[in-house]
Amino acid sequence: MTLWGFGPWILLLAGLLAIPRELYEAARVDGATPGREFLYITLPQLRPTLMVVTTLQVIAGLKIFVPIYVLTSGGPANASLSLYFLVFQKINQYKLAYATTVGWVFTTIVTAFAIITAVAFRVRRDDA
DSSP states (O other): OOOOOHHHHHHHHHHHHTSOHHHHHHHHHTTOOHHHHIIIIIHHHHHHHHHHHHHHHHHHHHTOOHHIIIIITTOGGGTTOOHHHHHHHHHHTTOHHHHHHHHHHHHHHHHHHHHHHHHHHTOOTTTO
16 A cells, blocks of 8 residues: 655665765775675765665654555554554544644654664764
């Protein structure tokens, strides 16, 4: 029902095209294999792009709404309920304080994940 869109692929392609060819040429002159080129040139150069793509894809996954609404409306015994859909349900039930609290929890989870991702990818200002 859902498909990973072209956005992440375009971001990754742009990140790959931004890597200077001279780095690969220098690695080949030094005798690096394609695997070592990927490990020591491509991945470190793509680190900021991978962090952004990972963060955006996880946020998109957490915000899943339409498939839940169309297919199951939360599923049997709320088995397919997401935080995003829960906010929608509580707003429809006029439980606005509950919906606001769940929204803040969602925001906290997304913020925590973004921080954890930045630390895991070790993206610093001087890397960009």
